Amino acid sequence: MTDRAIPEATVARLPVYLRALVEMAEASVGTTSSGELALAAGVNSAKVRKDLSYLGSYGTRGVGYDVAYLIHQVRRELGLTQHWPVLIAGAGNLGHALANYKGFSERGFGIVALVDNDPAKVGTRVGRLRIEPVEAMERIVRREEVAIGVICTPAGSAQSVAERMVAAGIRSILNFAPAVIVVPEHVSVRKVDLAIELQILGYYEQRKAVLADLAVGH
Amino acid sequence: MTDRAIPEATVARLPVYLRALVEMAEASVGTTSSGELALAAGVNSAKVRKDLSYLGSYGTRGVGYDVAYLIHQVRRELGLTQHWPVLIAGAGNLGHALANYKGFSERGFGIVALVDNDPAKVGTRVGRLRIEPVEAMERIVRREEVAIGVICTPAGSAQSVAERMVAAGIRSILNFAPAVIVVPEHVSVRKVDLAIELQILGYYEQRKAVLADLAVGH
DNA sequence: TGGTGTGAAACTTTTCACAGCT
DNA sequence: AGCTGTGAAAAGTTTCACACCA
Structure with missing residues (x-):
């Protein structure tokens, strides 16, 4: 993994993984798996493994990932080792x-x-x-x-x-x-x-109503 | 266009178009084109045309889109004709x-x-x-x-x-x-x-610094 | 002439499924 | 036995390019 191009979608998820990992570390969890991390981050495990694979091979087959080490790697990749005024x-x-x-x-x-x-x-x-x-x-x-x-x-x-x-x-x-x-x-x-986020929710909310109507046979 | 499935990516952009269209209407602009709307929404014109085509064929070839009519159609599609408490x-x-x-x-x-x-x-x-x-x-x-x-x-x-x-x-x-x-x-x-948005920006900021270093020949 | 609407191509992202290592 | 790492397939998104039509 010497190529330095991480997909945008992955970059957007790394901070979510990081937050979950930090919570695990605070709860003294030493090791985690892609499945566990996926649950904590609200995604599926294949995505977690694929995403983390862009950083390098930091997991251990049959075991999982060392929480502290992974935190360090994600931090480094995101540039959080420095502070940003x-x-x-x-x-x-x-x-x-x-x-x-x-x-x-x-x-x-x-x-x-x-x-x-x-x-x-x-x-x-x-x-x-x-x-x-x-x-x-x-x-x-x-x-x-x-x-x-x-x-x-x-x-x-x-x-x-x-x-x-x-x-x-x-x-x-x-x-x-x-x-x-x-x-x-x-x-x-x-x-x-913020207003756009609500409008997007409104769209799906309305869709649910329309679909429910159809189901009832309106 | 009788199918009712608008791609998620398009749904997320419709409110942006709507805002631009409303601004045009307030400035008494009666007609617009995909190029103009693209500029106002910060995307390219092909995307605007493709997105709007999911709503129906509301434009006129050689002319463009009627601003007021398009506002109405986007509003209807987003479910903004009702209010959402x-x-x-x-x-x-x-x-x-x-x-x-x-x-x-x-x-x-x-x-x-x-x-x-x-x-x-x-x-x-x-x-x-x-x-x-x-x-x-x-x-x-x-x-x-x-x-x-x-x-x-x-x-x-x-x-x-x-x-x-x-x-x-x-x-x-x-x-x-x-x-x-x-x-x-x-x-x-x-x-x-909010913190995740900053972390994502931090990543790209750091990348720029790294790439600049490489260019200088570090 | 000028701008829409849209198939088709290109690209990105997600998911699958399994070989391979501990 | 269990979980990673990853090619390959599938799905979703963007861009291209041009036929079509007011």
């Missing part, structure tokens, strides 16, 4: 919630700054952070070596904030604004659109 | 932020209740809502005809809350807790894990 743009409800979210810093993603373009908000405190003006972004990114930017602004400001982030040197963006943002090729973007 | 479990930072989020109600997903198991929180107000005890869930779901449940609790409570939701009659769940939840087959679950 994060900047959040937009100090509305969501920005606040994310700035206070424990799950980020626990996993090495420390929020180092929160910026907003509303002068009334600048200077106020959110946890340990003081809200800074958007203009300070470039300076902060350089000083704190920010790698990842999170956009929590309204849709209308998302593109300009993204451009500012890119200009400041950020190469990875997590976009919560309900808007498509366009960035240069070397910048990675992932988007989370 | 939503219940949120967990009134922490995220639960608060979601309860106040305008984007939901704007799209027909009204938050009708917010429940929490912390007696200190029960009774306090969040916007127009009063936080209710978890025990009230069954009654609320029946009374308000809740279709969708959103889990914003800590990981440890996610499974029990999910079970409570299912017992109360909810068949669609959006899970923000960093935990895998197990539900009966007839229940749809989508999960949004």
Whole structure:
């Protein structure tokens, strides 16, 4: 396994496996199997084995995987051995919630700054952070070596904030604004659109109702 | 196009097209093309045409799509002609932020209740809502005809809350807790894990660094 | 002329099934 | 005896390319 290309679908599942493995380690489980891990991650065992095989042959036939060793390997592959300073743009409800979210810093993603373009908000405190003006972004990114930017602004400001982030040197963006943002090729973007998630659920919910109607013979 | 099976990947993109179309309509754009829509949705035009073709043949060759008519068709397909009452479990930072989020109600997903198991929180107000005890869930779901449940609790409570939701009659769940939840087959679950999104970005960020090193000849 | 609708090709992801090792 | 690792098959998704038609 000397090739360094892990399928996207696998990359998206590795953090799920990692979380399950860490829980096992905390419960003093020393060894696990693809079946057990699959159960904890909500997938099937063939997928677990295939996914882990992209990292290398870290299991033992007839036995399974050493939990601690596998944690180490998944961490290394995901780049979690280093820490990733994060900047959040937009100090509305969501920005606040994310700035206070424990799950980020626990996993090495420390929020180092929160910026907003509303002068009334600048200077106020959110946890340990003081809200800074958007203009300070470039300076902060350089000083704190920010790698990842999170956009929590309204849709209308998302593109300009993204451009500012890119200009400041950020190469990875997590976009919560309900808007498509366009960035240069070397910048990675992932988007989370809360309303869209509900709409997708709505579609399947409606389908269930329609199918139930058909079954009844409507 | 009498077959009623739209690929999952397409379903996930329809809300994105819808948002772009609504913006066009608001800007008084009467007609659009797959290329224009693709640009606004951040995909390519072949994908737009293929996706829309699953809904039916609603375009006109040489001309494009009528924006208002297409909005209607996408809305109908997604089941957005009806409204979907939503219940949120967990009134922490995220639960608060979601309860106040305008984007939901704007799209027909009204938050009708917010429940929490912390007696200190029960009774306090969040916007127009009063936080209710978890025990009230069954009654609320029946009374308000809740279709969708959103889990914003800590990981440890996610499974029990999910079970409570299912017992109360909810068949669609959006899970923000960093935990895998197990539900009966007839229940749809989508999960949004904020820390996982950052970990995925971290992976690609790290890759860029490694590749850059290689290019320099390290 | 210009843009849709769609088969067919290319690619990605999932699942199967079993050889091979402990 | 049991569980990994992995080719090969199957399923799903994206892209291509062009016939067709307003």
